[in-house]
Amino acid sequence: MRHFRTLLAHELRTAVLSGNTWASAALFLALMGGIHFFALLECSRAPQPWTPVEATFRLFWLPLLCVLPLLTMRSFAEERRSGTLSALLTTPASTAAIVWAKFLAAWLTWAAFWCAFLIFPWIVNARLGTAGDQRLSDPATLFGGLCFVLVSGLLHVALGILCSCLTRSSALAALLTFICLLGLTAVGGAMDSLPIESWSWLGWLREPAAHLRTFGHLQDFAGGILDSRPLVLYVTGMMLSLGLAVLAVEGQE
Amino acid sequence: MSDVAPQPEAAVAAERLTKRYGSLTAIEDLTFSVAPGEVVGFLGPNGAGKSTTMRILSGTMAGTSGCASIWGVSVALNPAEAKRHMAYMPENNPLPEDLRVEEYLRLRARLKDVDAGKVDARVNQVMEDCDLVRRASGRLIGQLSKGFRQRVGIADALLAQPKVVILDEPTIGLDPHQILGIRDLIRSLRGQMAVLISSHILHEVEQVCDKVVIINRGRLVAQGRTDDLRRELLPHAGFTVVTKASQAELVALCTAAEPAATVEDGVATDLGWTRYRVVLPAQSPARETLATTLLSAGLPLREIAEERYGLEDIFLAATRRTPAEGRRS
Numbered sequence: 001m002r003h004f005r006t007l008l009a010h011e012l013r014t015a016v017l018s019g020n021t022w023a024s025a026a027l028f029l030a031l032m033g034g035i036h037f038f039a040l041l042e043c044s045r046a047p048q049p050w051t052p053v054e055a056t057f058r059l060f061w062l063p064l065l066c067v068l069p070l071l072t073m074r075s076f077a078e079e080r081r082s083g084t085l086s087a088l089l090t091t092p093a094s095t096a097a098i099v100w101a102k103f104l105a106a107w108l109t110w111a112a113f114w115c116a117f118l119i120f121p122w123i124v125n126a127r128l129g130t131a132g133d134q135r136l137s138d139p140a141t142l143f144g145g146l147c148f149v150l151v152s153g154l155l156h157v158a159l160g161i162l163c164s165c166l167t168r169s170s171a172l173a174a175l176l177t178f179i180c181l182l183g184l185t186a187v188g189g190a191m192d193s194l195p196i197e198s199w200s201w202l203g204w205l206r207e208p209a210a211h212l213r214t215f216g217h218l219q220d221f222a223g224g225i226l227d228s229r230p231l232v233l234y235v236t237g238m239m240l241s242l243g244l245a246v247l248a249v250e251g252q253e
Numbered sequence: 254m255s256d257v258a259p260q261p262e263a264a265v266a267a268e269r270l271t272k273r274y275g276s277l278t279a280i281e282d283l284t285f286s287v288a289p290g291e292v293v294g295f296l297g298p299n300g301a302g303k304s305t306t307m308r309i310l311s312g313t314m315a316g317t318s319g320c321a322s323i324w325g326v327s328v329a330l331n332p333a334e335a336k337r338h339m340a341y342m343p344e345n346n347p348l349p350e351d352l353r354v355e356e357y358l359r360l361r362a363r364l365k366d367v368d369a370g371k372v373d374a375r376v377n378q379v380m381e382d383c384d385l386v387r388r389a390s391g392r393l394i395g396q397l398s399k400g401f402r403q404r405v406g407i408a409d410a411l412l413a414q415p416k417v418v419i420l421d422e423p424t425i426g427l428d429p430h431q432i433l434g435i436r437d438l439i440r441s442l443r444g445q446m447a448v449l450i451s452s453h454i455l456h457e458v459e460q461v462c463d464k465v466v467i468i469n470r471g472r473l474v475a476q477g478r479t480d481d482l483r484r485e486l487l488p489h490a491g492f493t494v495v496t497k498a499s500q501a502e503l504v505a506l507c508t509a510a511e512p513a514a515t516v517e518d519g520v521a522t523d524l525g526w527t528r529y530r531v532v533l534p535a536q537s538p539a540r541e542t543l544a545t546t547l548l549s550a551g552l553p554l555r556e557i558a559e560e561r562y563g564l565e566d567i568f569l570a571a572t573r574r575t576p577a578e579g580r581r582s
Contacts, residue, residue: 006363017351083347089313090341091364092333 003093004101011105024070025113028063032117035059040124040136051138053121054222057145058215061185063113064156065178071109072160073174075102076249081168085249099161099245103238107157114149118142141222148221152214155234156181158241165248188214261325264289264417264447265310270319272305272471279305280471283319287464289416290444294458294465295451296568302471303451304344307421310449311341324416337366340413344421344451346406350395354385354405357394358412365413379408384434400431407438418442420450424457436461459564467571475571479564486570487562490540492531494547495522495556500529502552507531510546511539526555 015021039055042048048055079085088098121137129136163176191213217230263286270283280302287293297303308314310321312332321328324338349357355376362372380386383404389397394405403423410418423439424432432454439461442448452458458465459479466476475482496503500519507514511533519527533540544557 002366003364006360010360014351082349083343083345084349086308086313086343087347088364090311090336090339090343091361092336092366093364094333 003091004097007093007097007101008104011101012108015105015109020070020074021109024067025116027070028067028113029116031063031066032056033120035062036117036120036124051136051141052124053137053141053145057141057148057218057222060145060149060218061181061189064185065181067113068110068153068156068160068181069163069174069177072106072157072164072177073170074164075106075161076164076245077167077170077173080252081170089249095246095249099165099242099249103158103161103242103245106161107153110153110157111150114146114153118146140224144222144224145218148218151221151231151234152217155237155241156184158238158245159184162241162245162248165245165252185214188212188217191216260289263287263322264291264324265293265419265449266320266322267306267310268320268322270306270309270321271317272302272309272314273317278471280309280468283468283471283473285466285473285476287417287447287449289447291464292439292443292448292450292462294462294564295449295468296455296458296465296564297451297468298572300470301468303468304421305471306468307341307419307449307451308343311339311343311419312336313341313343337413338415339417339419340365340410340415341419342406342410342421342423344425346402348394348402348405350393352394353391354394354397355380355390357405358408361409362412367413375412375414379411382411383408383438399426400428403427403431403435407435411442415446417447417449420448422451422453424452424454432457455564455568465564465567467568469572475567479567482567482571483562484535486567488535490533490535490537491560492533492543493556493558493560494529494531494554495526496529496547497525497527497553500527503529503531503547506547506550506552507533507539507543510543511537513537514539 036052036056039052042055043052050058076085079088085098089095121142125137159180160173160177163180164170164173166176167173211229211233217227220227220230265287267286268284271281272279283302283306295303295307305314309316310323310328312328312335315329323335326335326338328335352360358376358379359372362375363369367375377386380390385401385404385408389401389405394402397405403426407420407423410420420439424435427435436457439448439450443463450458450462462479464476464478465482467474475486477485494503500516504514504516507516513534514537515532517530517532519529521527531543533543539546540559547554547557
């Protein structure tokens with residue numbers, strides 16, 4: 001545990017001082033600022049069935065695919081390329097402690113990015129909002145959406161860490177993460193939009209598909225419904241990915 | 254009852270260590286040991302399996318079969334405990350470029366279980382020992398010269414006062430001044446911790462090490478103290494003799510002193526002087542009296558000198574023989 005705390009503090013410090021983190025943060029905020037601006041614009045032109053914040057969160061996959069791979073790509077790939085991972089493994093710190101420290105540091109950074117995004121709805125509300133009207137930045141929707149990206153982020157960041165363990169090239173790690181996250185989001189989106197219930201020959205898929213509806217999870221969270229099934233899905237996926245990451249690091253060294 | 258754990262017979266022990274990559278055998282049946290406090294040179298030609306062995310001993314790579322233990326603890330069965338007794342500086346000494354020397358050493362001290370209250374003192378001590386305090390402590394590692402980077406690697410290895418230090422090519426790429434500094438530092442560790450060093454600079458190993466282990470093509474070919482290996486691997490004593498006498502005269506005098514003596518064909522130098530090489534068995538009493546014998550016979554003699562066999566000669570002789578011969582010895 002002491003090693004884990006030491007490694008986590010080191011990883012957080014490295015993340016704060018890294019130019020890569022700040023560049024990723026700039027890209028994230030630019031993307032989210034743009035998305036939120038266009039959502040506001042859309043809502044100002046004609047009445048919409050969703051609030052600007054809801055519309056912004058529905059595009060969570062855009063920063064997920066563009067920014068998260070940049071955050072996690074260097075975690076192991078760069079250390080393996082430079083050889084510093086071998087040096088780290090000569091200490092009594094366990095591989096699991098190293099993997100968990102890197103994961104948690106990346107997840108906290110991802111969480112900090114999303115918390116920083118909250119500044120946009122706050123500015124909009126402060127400049128354009130009226131007392132009693134919460135349509136511009138409904139706190140419940142904001143909180144629910146944020147909970148969704150943080151909980152689903154457990155799996156997404158763990159996948160990024162796993163991909164980074166598989167190669168010495170940061171660019172390849174980013175590409176692998178992008179492909180995995182694209183696949184996961186696309187499958188989640190497909191489960192939402194495909195009429196699986198009406199296909200009798202796919203009856204066996206109904207139950208598992210119900211668990212994989214990523215956008216359904218977002219709606220549930222934003223609507224204030226706390227269902228334990230997505231929590232189990234994301235936490236189990238995270239544990240599996242990190243377990244595989246530990247095996248990958250131990251196997252390669 | 255004492256809390257101090259008993260000192261094991263071997264600080265480092267490799268028993269029938271084997272590592273295979275598919276059909277390629279990197280090391281096979283490697284058995285050697287390093288006693289506590291001993292400084293041992295680990296030698297072998299490029300590709301002999303030195304780095305592989307060191308990586309297995311340090312717990313960063315698993316062997317295919319055999320047993321490696323550090324301070325009596327199996328590296329495979331209890332890696333965390335084995336790593337507590339050991340420090341390893343890999344070849345090329347990889348270091349994070351974006352940390353300052355002092356920050357890096359503090360981080361490593363905490364990871365190596367140095368008591369929280371003693372971290373500062375230990376970091377300051379090793380920086381002092383490795384001459385890092387004045388010129389490098391506050392600098393980014395990425396800005397350091399090769400010599401200072403090696404010093405940082407060695408400082409890291411000494412941080413937790415381990416029982417065993419494994420250094421893979423610690424002086425590679427250093428200038429002669431820096432090599433001297435590192436050599437003195439390693440020499441100062443004798444008696445305090447067991448040190449296993451791989452190096453291509455045989456002269457340096459000879460000066461620093463109590464014992465050498467020589468491997469070739471993944472197999473042990475010789476191990477022991479330099480003097481013992483010299484006797485074992487180089488059973489002859491060679492003399493350079495520069496004289497005006499003929500080869501026949503010289504052969505007659507040498508075989509009278511030692512029947513097994515041989516004289517190799519001479520090389521003419523200048524003004525009628527010829528350089529011969531006389532070879533005697535290393536244990537022959539004539540080795541002590543050859544100069545007196547030649548002088549008392551009135552031989553016109555300008556020079557006589559016994560050839561000194563260094564570690565280089567031992568290394569060449571050891572790596573020429575087969576692993577089976579090495580095991581028999």
